[in-house]
Amino acid sequence: MSSSLRFPIYKISSLISAIRFCEFVTSSPTPFHAVSNLSSKLLASGFKSISERSPDLNQFQPGSKLFYTRNQSSIVALTLPSHPSKETSISFAVGHLDSPCLKVRPVSKRQKSGYLQVGVELYGGGIWPSWFDRDLSLTGRVIISNKSANGPSYVSKLVKIDRPLLRIPSLAIHLDRSINDAFKFNKETEFLPILGLVADQLNGTGTGQGPSRTGTPQPFSGNSTPKENEDDVAKMETKHHPLLLAVLADELGCEVGDIQDFELSLYDTQPSTVGGLSNEFVFSPRCDNLMTSFCSIEGLCEAAGSSSDNTIRCVILFDNEEVGSVSHHGAESNLLPSFVERIVSLPTYEKIGYHNLLANSFLVSADMGHAVNPNYENKYETNHSPKINGGIVIKTNANQRYTSNAQTTFLLRRVAKKAGVPTQEFEIRNDSTCGSTVGPHLSTHVRTVDIGLAQLSMHSIRETAGSHDVRYYIDFFKTYFDVVREYDLDLKVD
Numbered sequence: 001m002s003s004s005l006r007f008p009i010y011k012i013s014s015l016i017s018a019i020r021f022c023e024f025v026t027s028s029p030t031p032f033h034a035v036s037n038l039s040s041k042l043l044a045s046g047f048k049s050i051s052e053r054s055p056d057l058n059q060f061q062p063g064s065k066l067f068y069t070r071n072q073s074s075i076v077a078l079t080l081p082s083h084p085s086k087e088t089s090i091s092f093a094v095g096h097l098d099s100p101c102l103k104v105r106p107v108s109k110r111q112k113s114g115y116l117q118v119g120v121e122l123y124g125g126g127i128w129p130s131w132f133d134r135d136l137s138l139t140g141r142v143i144i145s146n147k148s149a150n151g152p153s154y155v156s157k158l159v160k161i162d163r164p165l166l167r168i169p170s171l172a173i174h175l176d177r178s179i180n181d182a183f184k185f186n187k188e189t190e191f192l193p194i195l196g197l198v199a200d201q202l203n204g205t206g207t208g209q210g211p212s213r214t215g216t217p218q219p220f221s222g223n224s225t226p227k228e229n230e231d232d233v234a235k236m237e238t239k240h241h242p243l244l245l246a247v248l249a250d251e252l253g254c255e256v257g258d259i260q261d262f263e264l265s266l267y268d269t270q271p272s273t274v275g276g277l278s279n280e281f282v283f284s285p286r287c288d289n290l291m292t293s294f295c296s297i298e299g300l301c302e303a304a305g306s307s308s309d310n311t312i313r314c315v316i317l318f319d320n321e322e323v324g325s326v327s328h329h330g331a332e333s334n335l336l337p338s339f340v341e342r343i344v345s346l347p348t349y350e351k352i353g354y355h356n357l358l359a360n361s362f363l364v365s366a367d368m369g370h371a372v373n374p375n376y377e378n379k380y381e382t383n384h385s386p387k388i389n390g391g392i393v394i395k396t397n398a399n400q401r402y403t404s405n406a407q408t409t410f411l412l413r414r415v416a417k418k419a420g421v422p423t424q425e426f427e428i429r430n431d432s433t434c435g436s437t438v439g440p441h442l443s444t445h446v447r448t449v450d451i452g453l454a455q456l457s458m459h460s461i462r463e464t465a466g467s468h469d470v471r472y473y474i475d476f477f478k479t480y481f482d483v484v485r486e487y488d489l490d491l492k493v494d
Contacts, residue, residue: 015274017298017474018282018467022272024294025284029139029267031073031097031319032158034290038297038317042067042077045301052076052338060346065304072141072156073097073319074329076339077300083309084348090312090340091484092363092446093300093477094438095292096321096331099285100126100459102193104138104264107239116195116241118166120266122187124322129183130461131266135164136193138247140264144254154260159251164269166193193266201243229257268461280389280467287455287463288368293317295470296366299477306482312343313481321367321438331438336445362411362484363448365403365439366473368465369393369426371454384427386454389466391422392476395437395450403439407493408449414487419479421472424454 028034043049047065059066060080067077074097081088102120110117122128139160146155168191173179185191233256236245245256252259272284282291296315303313316339320330327333344354372385386393394409395402404412416423428434439450453473455465 011471014468014471015279017471018274018279021291021294021470022274022282022284025272025286025290027160028286028290029160030101030141030158030265032141032263033139033160034097034293035069035072035075035317036158038075038077038293039067039069041297041301045304047077047301047304057342057346060343062348070335071319071329074335075317076314076335077297077316078312078314078339079300079304080312081310084312085310086352087360088310088312088349088352088357089360089362089485089488090314090343090357090446091481092314092316092336092361092442093296093366093480094316094318094331094336094363094442095296095366096289096318096325096438097293098124098319098322099288099290100124100322102131102266104140104262104266108244109238109240110192111198112192114198116198116201116243117192118195118241118244120191120193122191123265125459127457127460128187128191129185130457131191131268132168132170134168134461135269136166136168136266137161137164137269138166138244138264139267140262142248142252142262142264143260144252145258145260147254147258157252159248159262159264160267161247161251162269165247166195166266168193195241195244201241229255232260233257270462274467276467282465282467282470284463284465285461287465288458289321289366291368291453291455291465291470291473292366295473296477298474300481302474302478303481311481311485314339318438325438325441331441336442340445358446360488361446362408362488363439363442363446364412364477364480365437365442365448365450367395367437367439367450367452368455368458369395369452370458371456371464371466373456379429379432381427381429384425386424386426388454388456388464389468389472390424390454391469391472392416393424393426393452393454395426395452397427397434399434400440401434401436402450403443403448404450407491408447410491411484411487412449412451415480415484416476418483419475421476421479426452426454 028037047067050059050066050068052068062080063082065079069075101123103123105119105121108119110119141156141158143154143156146153249256268285275281275283300315318331320327325331343349369386371388372380396404413423437450439448442448453469455463457463
């Protein structure tokens with residue numbers, strides 16, 4: 001008998017969903033890539049891509065399935081009811097797409113002791129020691145000149161270099177015998193990734209392609225003269241290592257002179273995977289919060305297969321939650337209010353009105369939660385210690401770091417019961433600090449409940465979640481979109 005069959009595994013649908021999630025995470029090292037991959041899923045499920053900048057409201061027809069993006073790093077996906085009425089409401093599921101990481105500085109060129117280094121800035125609150133001695137590479141988006149005869153003069157292209165390029169080396173224990181007692185380091189001077197050796201750059205090696213795309217440009221962009229192109233290359237090479245630029249150009253299939261600007265992050269090249277004796281775990285980067293992003297869109301696509309006579313279903317996935325949500329594409333932006341305003345401007349919904357529509361709506365703020373860690377049980381409140389593969393975690397905080405209250409958790413539990421998904425509770429200890437979500441920002445507009453799934457090592461470069469929980473989450477979101485309005489009408493509060 002194969003060793004893989006000696007242990008019981010979770011039902012096949014759960015395992016398939018977990019494997020698909022792993023594939024999604026591996027191909028989504030940035031919010032830009034996540035939005036691109038989720039857009040492909042929506043298109044394959046019959047959704048139509050529209051532009052938020054378009055004034056054309058004719059696309060918002062009864063029964064339509066639509067989505068649009070903002071900044072390539074946030075996304076709004078929706079289905080409109082076939083027969084809207086004055087009782088129509090919106091069932092929101094929201095989350096975020098960003099995770100703690102290292103971002104390449106606008107001037108990244110560094111050099112010390114014969115090593116090429118890359119200047120980086122810390123994004124969010126990561127467990128930064130977990131980034132040492134990992135096989136890191138570069139990913140993000142690059143603005144390049146468009147040589148095509150048609151289309152815009154410049155385009156934004158995604159890049160993900162699959163091979164390891166960088167490393168943040170730790171100090172050998174022989175040089176610091178106290179390193180296992182307290183691993184402390186200076187985040188500015190002792191946390192710089194090395195890219196290569198100075199000698200290799202001088203010899204024109206290190207990319208596998210040679211320096212053909214650096215120095216004097218090859219065929220120049222149609223948007224500038226050869227002299228301007230040379231100047232662009234020279235300016236770029238004063239800010240970033242020429243061989244780094246060459247690697248980017250090779251990956252994008254362009255010349256260094258075509259590169260106008262970029263937003264690059266470092267990421268761990270080790271793929272996401274299912275693991276554990278019974279395949280009960282997901283070992284992965286960015287579980288927080290790509291698990292919510294993946295499962296909410298999957299649930300919306302599954303729910304879209306059934307008719308909705310009177311409810312608008314909507315998933316909004318924001319950027320910049322890890323740094324406070326204050327941006328044009330974060331939860332503090334007008335992304336949600338402008339969506340509602342667009343809906344009530346449609347002739348069918350004008351009589352409902354903006355405030356009435358929101359008053360009848362409901363929002364699930366979905367983020368990840370903290371599973372009890374067996375090595376640190378004393379860090380958890382005794383009766384509020386969620387377990388991996390234990391289903392939905394309802395997150396409560398009296399000081400409103402989470403927005404759940406009796407009304408919203410009641411509805412949440414009813415939906416979960418209908419979906420066959422177990423629930424568990426999380427609250428912090430009184431002697432501990434509490435994180436937060438996009439929920440508090442959005443609860444100023446609409447009734448909100450905060451939920452998640454239990455995971456270990458949140459904000460580490462490698463996190464651990466439950467493989468069975470992936471299917472739980474998808475089933476929950478599908479059922480939520482189908483029944484929450486019906487259950488809401490059963491409850492009298494105001």
